[in-house]
Amino acid sequence: MTQPSSHVTAPLKDELDIVIPTIRNLDFLEQWRPFFQPYHLIIVQDGDPSKNILVPDGFDCELYNRNDVNRVLGPKSSCISFKDSACRCFGFLVSKYIFTIDDDCFNWKVAEDPSREEINALAQNVQNLLTPSTPFFFNTLYDPFREGVDFVRGYPFSLRGGVPTAISHGLWLNIPDYDAPTQLVKPLERNTRYVDAVLTIPKGTLFPMCGMNLAFDRELIGPAMYFGLMGDGQPIGRYDDMWAGWCAKVIYDHLRLGVKTGLPYIWHSKASNPFVILKKEYKGIYWQEDIIPFFQSVVLPKDCTTVQQCYLELSKLVKEKLSPVDPYFNKLGDAMVTWIEAWDLLNSPAQEAAAPVDGVKKN
């Protein structure tokens, strides 16, 4: 259930980090203060590292710029994109639960539910993560773990325990997350419908994961949440979250984990310029016609029992099956391997005991 702002709770306060990629001052945090202030914020500064990013007072906030990324990861920093929101995944390398949002203060804000209460998106995402998913059979009343709902007649009892939820995918009111062609064709379309539902994406079904309002359990699925090589020096942008979503989905289908989509909503107030984003995403529009059948047909070996093993196996398949589409996928497959090396570098028990990874402490 979403929490009205007058009764703010801070679930998982000591286990959850908020990860925000940014190129600008974070004044927008002001409007989220009641919901975000109890948490640790990880800011990944994109672009020029000499620029000073201002964060409003009173937030527990750590900032990493490109120099920090290079210092922490050394040569493995090549897997972290530059000048693209994909750089956020550097922040995924630490913590237990992650909530990540975009940084543009003009672009999104706190939404209201139909009773005009402000929606605590973080609390609802956490609730989605802390209740099981049901990927093996569809429940027509949607999330059976929500108060006042259960499994309907005909739902096998042996499946009612569900599986752990690895990802919570929240949605957006007002500006929908459309690609450039759709934005060009429907410049005035707005999402005004508050759909009061959370549901599990069924096993075997791919979905378009958007990074705007996203939470996940890093211990369950973190190594699969790599946002790829996008932006500066790459032939493609705006597919960072999609790529992570497709990789993660085939892996948690294999490992019997779940993803939920639906509530909570955030308010998305400013559309991108479709002419600008068309340039970033047009190759993806072609490539996804091959990428989707590839992911639909991926079968991971039974002996892959950890996310890391699955991801390395997937990187091989990406190079083998997608490099005929474009040589970029060879480079991406290599970066996937580097990402896992970076993950292991920062998450080995020795590393954790010896030298905590530090950015610049703000405030």
Place this chain on the structure above:
Amino acid sequence: MTQPSSHVTAPLKDELDIVIPTIRNLDFLEQWRPFFQPYHLIIVQDGDPSKNILVPDGFDCELYNRNDVNRVLGPKSSCISFKDSACRCFGFLVSKYIFTIDDDCFNWKVAEDPSREEINALAQNVQNLLTPSTPFFFNTLYDPFREGVDFVRGYPFSLRGGVPTAISHGLWLNIPDYDAPTQLVKPLERNTRYVDAVLTIPKGTLFPMCGMNLAFDRELIGPAMYFGLMGDGQPIGRYDDMWAGWCAKVIYDHLRLGVKTGLPYIWHSKASNPFVILKKEYKGIYWQEDIIPFFQSVVLPKDCTTVQQCYLELSKLVKEKLSPVDPYFNKLGDAMVTWIEAWDLLNSPAQEAAAPVDGVKKN
């Protein structure tokens, strides 16, 4: 979109029949008059055929009792259940589009949407049927063919045409469609949440199809909508709609058709007695633990290209794989074959030209 009662439309007026199984007078039709009066009603009278069923004046209504069923189908009438709402599928043997609902006037009524408009369930079901389904990839804003919604970023363009929709599965406010154990445990639980969404059940995912508020395109999927052997003389009841749903789902996955669930809602006002229904459904509660893995693993041969071919193939698999669970499934597999024979009997071009199937014209 649901239609307010003040602007009632009657889509597919000459192609859609409303099928209602009943054992009692149909006074409840009075409250649905603005929505149903333009349509042809097929009443399947369950139980004692000598009982006179009263229908309110002004409806275009045809009634079939058990004697009619026996007369029309001869020995093939053995596939039509007696003393169970499964008898409704006799009414499916004619017409183009079908909307079917339960008959209990105390049990369900016209629901209202959040703006207090009465919901024209028939019109919304027809709208669901007349727009495509999207079973191959999940759209996070739900039905992209609804006004004001489209496919989101990352949705492959080659899949945006969708596939024909064979089934529209509407939902219920107030009393949820729970099995006996859940009703016993949660006697006071009510569904109060109006979820303003229609969505496609993805390919490869089974769902619990409820017959309370259901429409389908008979020409696309009719022969798969057999409600099985239930009720009088059978070891099981209350699984008629579930059985039809599971059979239909594997067949339209094979034939690249779609099913939508969600809107419209009807109001379900009276719960069944859980002690009575426990007796009817308890074997199903065991059996579904084997039935679901069976349907999840069914692969139909590529050369099955019609619903009839698929259904006959499925009947063989039911006998082979489920009869070890209980000999009932042998009998059910035979009845599935008889059902297809009955279908072909009443739907051959010669039959249609020669002798229309007539029940008793009411009103």
